[in-house]
Amino acid sequence: MRTFTAACVRCGHTTGYPAYRCPACASPLALDLAPVAAADCRPTTGRGVWRYAGLLPRVRHAVTLGEGETPLLPLRHGGAATHVKLESVNPSLSFKDRAMALAASAALDHGLTGLVLASTGNAAVSAASYAAAAGLRCRVFCATGSNAGNKLETARAHGAEVELVAGHYSDAYAAAIRAEGQAWLNVTTTYRNPLLTEAYRPIAAELVDDLGGVPDAVVVPVGAGPLLRGIWLGFTDLVAAGLITSVPRMVGVQAEACAPLARAWGAGYRGREEWAASLRQPIEVGPTAAAAIADALRGYEDEGLLTLDAVRRSGGRISAVDEPAIAEAGRHLARQGLFVEPAAAAALAALHDLAVAGPGRADTCVAVLTGHGAKEPSTLTAGSAR
Structure with a gap:
């Protein structure tokens, strides 16, 4: 697995992780990962997304439900x-499961309470599933315009707390930002979380x-x-x-x-x-x-x-x-x-x-x-x- 730093995509300022925006100019962050060799790009005996662990950022935990290696x-x-x-x-x-396996693992690494996110539905189900697998809490903000009723019921079945937000996805996105904090890892699947x-x-x-x-x-x-x-x-x-x-x-x-x-x-x-x-x-x-x-x-x-x-x-x-x-x-x-x-x-x-x-x-x-x-x-x- 690869060591990494979080860096601003606009000004290059580096910061620790978890982080969501550049502290210098408020632009999005991206991870700068250590280089890979050929052996890092080949499958291992790991399970789920960790079969290709050599391509991923370094985390200590390895939460999985068997995601990845899809047909x-x-x-x-x-x-x-x-x-x-x-x-x-x-x-x-x-596809969100790949991201949530990595995110839940990082949340455990950092001793966080749970995952919080905005979602149109798929990410809600995925985050709730992986939070449950990792023993974490999950909070979901979903816009009323998303028509995600069935997906939200599934997220609730996994134990997620779901809150509807009037409007479209961007309105739910803003609500998730307000909820992120020291105890919660924001796993909204835009580029909010660079991991x-x-x-x-x-x-x-x-x-x-x-x-x-x-x-x-x-x-x-x-x-x-x-x-x-x-x-x-x-x-x-x-x-x-x-x-x-x-x-x-x-x-x-x-x-x-x-x-x-x-x-x-x-x-x-x-x-x-x-x-x-x-x-x-x-x-x-x-x-x-x-x-x-x-x-x-x-x-x-x-x-x-x-x-x-x-x-x-x-x-x-x-x-x-x-x-x-x-x-x-x-x-x-x-x-x-x-x-x-x-x-x-x-x-x-x-x-x-x-x-x-x-x-x-x-x-x-x-x-x-x-x-x-x-x-x-x-x-x-x-x-x-x-």
């Missing part, structure tokens, strides 16, 4: 040679191991986007260790009804400050079945810059897909035995765009299916249409 399956889909990474079959049925992004690095190693090489593109549904950035960081580790020579195009996908990152990307890159200005422009949030990625980034706009930077440096792009395309992608997956939530289906919907999939049928694309459909009633309606 990679070929998919019948026109155009590129498509595979799907089933993060939807993690223990709580979403969580690091939990997704092993996905890159899993993809290379399963494919026997580097995919041309990895397509990831994004709200703020730490999953995409974490996977990209994993590929940069593999390059640094000499195991691969290039990184794939990282493609972020948003729902058109709430797409601040896609809007900023579409304006073109003229520098960090121009992107920041775009993200700070108000965005109207429309109704979308993909509530899990409907994040307007209100109040923490600079977090989106981390995702935009990863996409740019990988040669990728950010796309937005409409509701009919999301619904059709969900039905297409269901007809092949894969039942996912609309936010996950958005990744497949984006592959109809040749700018995403690549112009050649030889291109290998991986769509990351982030969450299962069993927890979201709207998926049942979309999947049963026709």
